[in-house]
Amino acid sequence: MPVTTPPSTLQGPRRPILELPDELISQIAAGEVVERPASVVRELVDNALDAGATQVTLRLQAGGVRLISVEDNGSGILRSELPNALKRHATSKIASLSDLESVGTMGFRGEALAAICSIAEVSLLTRVNTDDEPHGWLLDGRSGELQAAARALGTTVEVRELFFATPARRKFLKTDATELAHCIEAVRRHALARPDVGFAIWHDGKLVTQWRAVGSSGMEALRQRLSDVLGEDFVAQAVALNWPLDAQGDDGPQRLRVWGFAGVPDAARSRADWQFAYVNGRYVRDKTITHAARSAYEDVLHGHRQPVYALFVSLDPARVDVNVHPTKIEVRFRDGREVHQGVRHAVEAALAVPRSAAAPEPENTVPAPAWTPPARQAGLAFRPREP
Ligand SMILES: Nc1ncnc2c1ncn2[C@@H]1O[C@H](COP(=O)(O)OP(=O)(O)O)[C@@H](O)[C@H]1O
Ligand SMILES: [Mg+2]
Incomplete structure (x- = not known):
């Protein structure tokens, strides 16, 4: 491509380089x-x-x-x-x-x-x-x-x-x-x-x-806070998720943990306004997590319905870069695939299991609302993907 010089009107006089105040x-x-x-x-x-x-x-x-x-x-x-x-x-x-x-x-x-x-x-x-x-x-x-x-x-x-x-x-x-x-x-x-x-x-x-501050911590505290902030309906229509991937890996403590609550398909909304994702306690907007969560609902959500969830991803801080954007709302994972799989499996596993049989929730004292997976409800084909 021929190199064209910009019109002379754009070439102002050279100005000095100064440090800004x-x-x-x-x-x-x-x-x-x-x-x-x-x-x-x-x-x-x-x-x-x-x-x-x-x-x-x-x-x-x-x-x-x-x-x-x-x-x-x-x-x-x-x-x-x-x-x-x-x-x-x-x-x-x-x-x-x-x-x-x-x-x-x-x-x-x-x-x-x-x-x-x-x-x-x-x-x-x-x-x-x-x-x-x-x-x-x-x-x-x-x-x-x-x-x-x-x-x-x-x-x-x-x-x-x-x-x-x-x-x-x-x-x-x-x-x-x-x-x-x-x-x-x-x-x-x-x-x-x-x-x-x-x-x-x-x-x-x-x-x-x-x-109000909830005295305890963990799942039960989160359930209470979700109920206070998003309403009892959110909690009544959500399943707890707890995904200890590689719980006792070679390097000691688990590398990645995903926990929180995911709404049942019926609780989906028309807007994606109740999708809360956190990485090491920091609220983030992250394509990997959004995509993973979305794909866990792939078989049970139709059209443009948006799932609701509050997902917490914890991993070694050295495996995630939080210094990507001045507002710190974006992060970069060292291994995005690991996070994608963890989130997807966590949500799929939670959706696939009726609450009574779900992974134990040690601090959970609130009786779990009855919810049956869609496959049992209406003969919908709901099958979690294999890893
Ligand atoms: N509410 C607060 N309580 C105690 N210290 C504070 C508070 N807000 C700000 N600071 C102090 O002021 C410093 C500068 O705050 P900030 O400009 O937000 O930068 P940063 O949070 O990235 O350190 C903080 O590092 C902290 O030491
Ligand atoms: Mg600050």
Whole structure:
């Protein structure tokens, strides 16, 4: 192909290469990380959970555009480290490349608070549990001013006037009701992964919803949380799945585990809005998992019906790369086939077995609702695939 020179009008004068100011770098990063109020909610709740909170309270005004406040009872931040919390690439979660490769926290990039600060008014009120600091501290993100303030153990981050500095972004926002719905969805994704944490959501001074912490953990806790968040119907129409693939492999602990709940075919929906997938506790959108789950329903779901499920995949953190996308919603598996097979077999096995005969659920004390596999119900040909 002949090489054509671009029209001269496109060739501006050569401009100098300059380093961008910090604020602008953060605003550029914010473009990736913060699409709407729900993105801020996701990041702040991530931080609260990383700080070991057992109660997280979200307060919103005007769909989160006017105010997003996330209050937690986590570890708090030391006064000496407070200014660092808002700096770019400052984090307490990793310190080396090997930490990154085995990261177990939700955050690790150290850029969320800095990014949010560059596009909104941020304040941080926090108190740690040490005798040296008998009160909390309030940090104003814009001025950097720090003052003593009353606070119980934990942190409250307030984000006001989101996108005030980037009106172009603000124009893309939908109605308050839509933005609120996205914020609730963001908390819901966290809530399903952490039944041991209580969540409350307030909007314009009214309590929208709350999910109490479930004391226990494991299957029974998840069942309770699913029932609170998605409704009793979801749980009544779902089968528990627990797939210990390679349970005692040569290298000791199992390499891959898949557990959670999958809705029976009758519970399928017209939209794919109740498909929750988690990798090592992190909500993800992953084609491998979606495809594997979908194919487990292949013989029993017709047309465009969408299965419902909450699937938890656990594997050695070294076998999954979470540093693929700034929002960390995508992951890359070292062995995607292994994950695909695990998820598919887990769902197929659960669907194939009537609940009473399903894999034992040690913590399960709730009587299992009766459900018969479709093959027995209506003579539908339902046969799980062989590996
Ligand atoms: N709610 C919180 N409780 C305790 N510490 C927090 C909280 N939010 C943020 N921090 C601290 O501020 C740091 C920066 O947060 P962030 O910008 O979200 O980056 P990251 O979460 O990737 O480390 C965190 O590493 C953490 O030490
Ligand atoms: Mg974070």
